[in-house]
Amino acid sequence: MITAQNLSKKFGRKEVLQNLNFHIQKGEIVGVVGPNGAGKSTLLKIIATIMRGTNGSVQIDGLDTKKETKKIREKIGYVPQEIAVYHELTARENLRFFAKLAKNSSEESWMRRCEEWKLAPHLDKKVKHLSGGNQRKLNILIALLHHPDILILDEPTVGIDISAKQEIVNDLRELGSEGKTILYSSHDAQELETLCTSFLILKEGELLFYGSKQKVRQFGSVAQAKNFAETLGEIVG
């Protein structure tokens, strides 16, 4: 579904991504992991067509991200790290606004999702008055309005409490079970373990590892680590 070939990205002289090659299957929930500055956000932005790679290519369902941008964007829902909604409007006004722009989104469908995600009782509150967890949920819901096949989330649970994180992870698992491909960047090993089926680990712009959760444990010198979080931590360094 998503194929990267010899992908690199330079900002001036600095090479933030170096010659990446991977292939992500449909329905996979991929955890994109790495320390700060590893190139996670850059990689997600290139896949999401917000940014262009300097060399190499990324293809989604056989479509080149540089050439078929518009078609690809119809397939992608992107959740930025920031809560990219209008904070002065209510949650409902935000959903209506973005649904109008998304065209193919019916109020019925997003209302159903709001009920499933327990956001319905808070729809008439201004976003700035919502809890951090609900703001994050709204941030994700808006990315789903045009029914994308691929959901790309860049640290979507930053700054919220554990129970809200847990709720979001559960909601995303449900989305995974609907067959959506999810790329999920986070520093929280526990939520990554709960949610993701495979991992893409970056370090200083290089692809350190790409494979299933089971294979992470067997990876390199950290095979003796006690648990998954420790393993990830040691790989990432």
Added chain:
Amino acid sequence: MVWTIAITRIKLLLQSPWSWAGLILPVCLLAFFDLTVEKTAQATKIPVVIVDEDTSEYSKTVIERVRKNPAVAVRILNEENARNEIETQKAAIGFLIPEGFMEHVQKNDDDELVTMWLSTGTLSHGLVREIFASEVKRLSSNSYGANTVLRTYGKSEKLNAKEQASVWKEAWAYSDKHWEPVPLMTVNYKIGATKEKAQSVEDQSVSIYVPGMLVVLMLFSFLWNTWPIKDRDSGMRSRVPYSVGGFSVYWGGNALGVFILQLVLLLLLAGFGWWKGELLLNASTVLALFGYIMFLNALSLLFSFFVHSHRTWQALTLFVVLATSLLSGTFFPSDELSSILEKAAQWTPQYWMISALNQETLMIPLVFVGSSIVLYGISTMKAGDNA
């Protein structure tokens, strides 16, 4: 889709009561300053009292013409009150137009035509005496001219009484047309397309309204166009490509929303200015104002692309608004500046706006609109590439 974005942007900009105040406050402030200047101007006028015992067409003409002079504040009183005003120094100077004034003027009998009273506490009566005397002299000269015409040609042509009266009147009017008495020490100061320009020199007075309006329109254009910075900070711009057909739709929709608000502010300001008689509204003025706000919208939008923080934006806004307003000749004529500054003034939108209002030309508004389209194009492309 563009409308949905535009309406949402207006809604966002008008969320807080302060935003509403932003629409109303400029009008109130300008009205207040305008009124203050008017009051101050009134207070600095020389108080003059006139007693009109003749109550003829001529005496009324003189009073009317003196009254139009911006340097004096005329009151018509009876002799007793007028003398009282002079004695108590409430008036600087008084004139008594005696009965038979008109007849004497028509006969060119100018000697001791008007009685003048001077207050001891003022030095300004010289100016008023010039003003008053010039108006009386005007009438007297007209009559002299008309009498000469009639004396020279009337008899040889053997005109009857009715024809003589007609020739006299015509000669009088012809002579009067050639009079434009500009009193001594009068400074002619023109501002914008205020009514003074279209009317005679006598009506001129300093108005703060039009320059103030141009500054307010620029200030709010910059204040309202902070949305690109805010949307970049909130990650909205990276979300936009998935929600909107193209980046230009998002950019254009938001720009339209701000433009509509600018238009409302312009309507309020220009409407008030027109009502107060400060602004002469005709097709070229309306088009010039429209082009001006469109240009400001496009310019501030382009600037906001290059700025990355709200603090920088606020500093830039202050700098641009103050620098261009001072430089452009908005508050004082740019030809009073040095040649370098005068040339620099020509790079400010206010300079061209004032020129457009003064010249009542369509060319400048069209250049404004054309430049705006180019600026919109650049900012849309630039911002789209960096979304």
